[in-house]
Amino acid sequence: MAAGKQSPERDSHLIRAADLFAGEKRYARAEEALKQVNASLIDTPLLARYTLLYATIALQDERYYLARSLLNNEQLALNVGEMGAGQKRTWHQQRGELYALLGDHLLSVQEYSQLSALLDDGTQIAAVHDKIWRALGQVSEQMLGAAARTTTDQTLVGWYQLALYSREAQGDIARQLDQIAAWRQKNSQHPAARVMPTSLQRAAEARGALPQSLALLLPLSGELASAGEALRDGILAAYYDGMAKGVEPPAVRIYDSSGSDPSALYDRAVQDGADLVIGPLAKEQLQVLMTRPILEVPLLGLNYVDDIPNTHPNLYQFGLAVGDETRQLADRAWIHGRRSALVIRPDTAWGSNALETFKQRWDQKGGLLLTTTPYRTDQLDYATFLRSSLLLSDSQERAARLQRTLGKNVSYLPRRRQDVDMVFLLAYPEQGRQLKPTLDFLFAGDLPVYATSHIYGGSANPSQDQDLDDIQFTAMPWTIPALAESDIAPHKPLATAYRNLFAMGVDAYRLHQWLALLKALPETSIQGRTGSLAMGPENRVTRTQPLAAFQAGRVIVAPTVVGTAYQ
Numbered sequence: 001m002a003a004g005k006q007s008p009e010r011d012s013h014l015i016r017a018a019d020l021f022a023g024e025k026r027y028a029r030a031e032e033a034l035k036q037v038n039a040s041l042i043d044t045p046l047l048a049r050y051t052l053l054y055a056t057i058a059l060q061d062e063r064y065y066l067a068r069s070l071l072n073n074e075q076l077a078l079n080v081g082e083m084g085a086g087q088k089r090t091w092h093q094q095r096g097e098l099y100a101l102l103g104d105h106l107l108s109v110q111e112y113s114q115l116s117a118l119l120d121d122g123t124q125i126a127a128v129h130d131k132i133w134r135a136l137g138q139v140s141e142q143m144l145g146a147a148a149r150t151t152t153d154q155t156l157v158g159w160y161q162l163a164l165y166s167r168e169a170q171g172d173i174a175r176q177l178d179q180i181a182a183w184r185q186k187n188s189q190h191p192a193a194r195v196m197p198t199s200l201q202r203a204a205e206a207r208g209a210l211p212q213s214l215a216l217l218l219p220l221s222g223e224l225a226s227a228g229e230a231l232r233d234g235i236l237a238a239y240y241d242g243m244a245k246g247v248e249p250p251a252v253r254i255y256d257s258s259g260s261d262p263s264a265l266y267d268r269a270v271q272d273g274a275d276l277v278i279g280p281l282a283k284e285q286l287q288v289l290m291t292r293p294i295l296e297v298p299l300l301g302l303n304y305v306d307d308i309p310n311t312h313p314n315l316y317q318f319g320l321a322v323g324d325e326t327r328q329l330a331d332r333a334w335i336h337g338r339r340s341a342l343v344i345r346p347d348t349a350w351g352s353n354a355l356e357t358f359k360q361r362w363d364q365k366g367g368l369l370l371t372t373t374p375y376r377t378d379q380l381d382y383a384t385f386l387r388s389s390l391l392l393s394d395s396q397e398r399a400a401r402l403q404r405t406l407g408k409n410v411s412y413l414p415r416r417r418q419d420v421d422m423v424f425l426l427a428y429p430e431q432g433r434q435l436k437p438t439l440d441f442l443f444a445g446d447l448p449v450y451a452t453s454h455i456y457g458g459s460a461n462p463s464q465d466q467d468l469d470d471i472q473f474t475a476m477p478w479t480i481p482a483l484a485e486s487d488i489a490p491h492k493p494l495a496t497a498y499r500n501l502f503a504m505g506v507d508a509y510r511l512h513q514w515l516a517l518l519k520a521l522p523e524t525s526i527q528g529r530t531g532s533l534a535m536g537p538e539n540r541v542t543r544t545q546p547l548a549a550f551q552a553g554r555v556i557v558a559p560t561v562v563g564t565a566y567q
Contacts, residue, residue, distance in 0.1 A: 002033075007041045015050050027057050044075065044082040051076060052090050059094070064101060064335050071095050089118050096131065101335055103547070103560040105135040106147055113155055116191055125195050130523070133197035136163040137525045138532060140483045140546075140557075158190040166200070167527060172247040173203055173210065173513045199524040202517055211298075211512050213251040215269030217279030218302075222258040228281060230490075230498040231302065234505020235278070237488045250276075250512070257281070262288045270296050276512050278302065290315065300511060302504070310538040316515055318541040320504055320530065322350060323357035325452045325474040328544055329424065330361035332472075333450050338422040340368040342389065342447075344435060345426040347374035354426050354452060370420055377431065382438045390442055425451040425471065433467040448472065453479075453545065458496040462553030472558045475548040478503050478529045482557050483546060488529075503529035511541065 002013035014033045021030035034054045039047060051070050058067040071094055080088060096111035109132050116128045136144070136159065144167070148160035165179040180200060184193045216235060219228035232254065243249050253272060255265055262285035269277050277299045280286055286301040290308050298314040304321050333341065341362060345351035351374060362369050372389040375382065423444070427435055432455045439445065451473040456465075458479045477483040490502050507528035511518075514526055518535035525534040531543035547558040 002036075007038045008043070008046065011037045011039075011042050011050075012046060015046065015053070018053055019049075022053060022057065027060065031057055039073075044079045045084065045087070047073070047076060048083045048087045048091065052087060052094065055094055055098075059098065062334065063337070064098065065337055067094070067098055068102065071098060085118070089115060092118070096135075100131070100135050103138075103332075105138045106143065108135040109139075109159060110153075110156060113153075113159065113191075117155075122195065125191070126198065129192060129195050129197050130199075132159060132192075133163075133199060134523060134525065136160075137527065138544075139163070140477065141167050141527075142483060155191065158187050159192060161187075162190075162192055172242055172245070175245070175247060177204055199517065199521050202520060209516065211250050211276035213273045213275050214253070214509075214512060215272065215274035215277045215279075216252065216254045217257040217262065217265055217269065217277060217285075218254065219258040219281055220254075220256040224258065224281060226498060227501055228256075228258075230494060230501035231281065231505040231508070233490060234488075234502040234507075235509040236505075237490075237502070238506040238509040241488050257285060260285075262286070263292060266292075266295075266299070276300065278508055278512065286317070298515065300508060300515065302508060304540060310540075313539075316511075316519075316535075316539045316541060318504075318508060318511065318533075320500060320543075322354045322452055322454075324531075324543045325545065326354050326358040327361045328474055329450045329452065330358050330365065330367075332547060333422055333424075333448075334362075334365050334367065336448070338367075338448070340420045341370065341422050341424045342420040343369065343371045343424045343426070344386075344389065345371075345374050346377050346431065348377065350454075351426045358424060368419070375431070375435075377428075379431075382431075382434050383442070386435070386438050386442055386444075390439075390444055420447065423447050423449045425449050425455065427451065428454050429457045429461075429465070429468070432471070433464060436469075436471060437467050456548070456555065458499060460554065464553070465550055465555075466553030468550040469552065470550065472547055472549045474545040475555070476500065476503055476530050477527070477546055480546060480548050480555055480557060500530070507533060 002010045002017065005013060014037050018030040018033040021027070021033060030053070034050060037050055039050060042050065051073055055067045055070045058064075058070065071091070076083075076091070080091065083091060092111045092115035096108045096115060099105070099108035099111060112128050112132045112135065116125055116132070119125050119128065141164065144160050144164050148157055148164065151157055151160070162180070162183050165183050166176055168179065187193050216232065218232050219225055220232070239249050239252060253269065253274065255269060257265060257280045262280050266277055266289060275297050277297060279302050280289075281302045283303045283305055286303050287305050287308055289295065289299060289301070290305055290310060290312065295312050295315055298316065300316045300318055303319045304317045310317065343355055343358070345355050355371070359369055373385070375385055379385065423439065425432065425435065432451065436449065439447070439449070449471045451471050453474050453476065455468060455471060455473050456475055456479065460481070488506055490499060494502060507530050510526070510528065511533065518524055518526070518533070518541070519539065522535050525532045525544070528543070531545040534542050534544070536542040548555050549558040
């Protein structure tokens with residue numbers, strides 16, 4: 001029917017055909033039909049049908065930037081009122097989900113807020129409010145404050161203020177609930193006051209069951225003493241910060257776990273009255289506790305044990321595992337449209353572990369992974385190593401063969417391999433400052449580079465870090481100037497690794513009030529110094545860190561929109 005018609009009637013038939021193909025899950029044929037539509041000649045209701053269907057196909061195929069291009073159609077954005085009621089709901093829902101995936105959490109909140117206003121069903125509204133709350137949980141306090149000051153939409157202002165009140169008292173459930181109650185009284189007509197996010201409702205249930213006595217099992221002597229002291233100092237800094245803010249803290253007892261039988265030390269802590277134990281740090285000691293038949297009181301281990309399943313319902317694991325970062329980077333790169341990764345890693349245990357967790361996630365997604373020979377950490381010349389990894393020698397050999405065939409010199413530029421669209425770099429700053437410029441020199445400067453937090457020393461060093469420009473990397477919030485909070489800080493200068501452990505101690509202390517809630521609501525997260533904390537399988541606390549980037553040698557929050565050729 002479309003073949004014998006002119007636009008816009010032809011376009012209407014094509015869109016109907018695409019609908020029918022999509023209904024039969026023949027998405028490739030549906031897209032063929034949609035590609036023939038002249039979207040500039042159709043009216044708003046038909047354009048909405050075209051856009052929402054095409055965006056659905058793009059999202060299903062994980063082509064997120066194509067979906068973004070479709071859903072940012074200016075004509076539709078200006079004429080939302082001309083859409084049908086169902087189209088409006090789908091429009092805002094798709095945009096809310098897409099912006100959350102791409103990391104534009106404030107835009108996601110805006111879309112979900114408008115979707116909530118279009119709904120009548122209380123269950124549906126509650127589900128949307130939970131999505132709003134999860135998106136707000138990924139926004140820094142600084143960005144929330146700026147948004148609350150500049151937006152004119154009072155519904156959004158209310159959401160931002162609620163998130164800020166919650167964030168200010170995140171170290172104390174009781175104080176947080178009092179803040180929220182005061183907000184609800186002041187904003188009784190706000191949608192969130194009428195239908196509160198589920199996690200805020202459940203927080204009230206946890207208020208009366210908070211630990212009153214903590215035991216810290218930390219290595220304060222021996223080879224792990226410095227790590228144990230950094231953790232202890234972070235825990236106590238959070239403890240005294242809460243006390244200064246009027247929080248009634250639990251009693252805290254500290255036990256040196258170095259050289260001790262962890263099971264006997266745990267029993268001693270329980271006999272001394274502990275109703276939550278934090279520690280131990282050493283993986284071997286945590287393994288011993290995991291094999292106990294019973295753990296009488298909850299235990300928050302400060303490490304992860306991967307080779308023993310956790311069968312204890314009240315044993316939790318929290319640490320700074322590189323696996324959280326590599327999985328997050330795989331997810332983020334995939335959303336950015338990357339499909340083929342070249343891995344550059346050191347010949348170290350952490351490099352092997354990071355590669356393995358990245359590979360597992362990348363394989364799950366169906367990506368192509370190309371590995372290179374690991375580099376030595378004491379390597380001085382990276383050009384030869386990278387030239388081989390980028391197959392530049394193959395390019396040079398092709399040019400040499402051509403010159404031999406023609407019998408004369410040929411002007412050419414070496415060409416790097418074309419079967420990769422990103423680099424996954426595992427390196428410390430010293431190696432990264434040599435590897436990135438060498439990649440640029442060897443014609444790979446156009447490849448986006450993703451790295452773990454190891455690439456950043458944790459403090460400003462622009463004169464040297466300019467060699468790391470354009471690398472995107474995961475980073476703890478406290479290390480990013482735009483996100484850093486200064487209310488809790490070490491009392492003395494610490495090396496980067498120990499500052500990270502100090503931040504982990506702050507989060508470990510604050511987690512003691514939230515473990516039960518995070519377990520009950522796995523999609524809930526709280527903002528910590530080490531990242532956004534949530535509860536994963538087997539009671540493993542997972543961290544999602546902000547994505548940062550180097551720009552002129554300085555660390556900034558990475559832009560949420562990046563270029564991609566995968567459309």
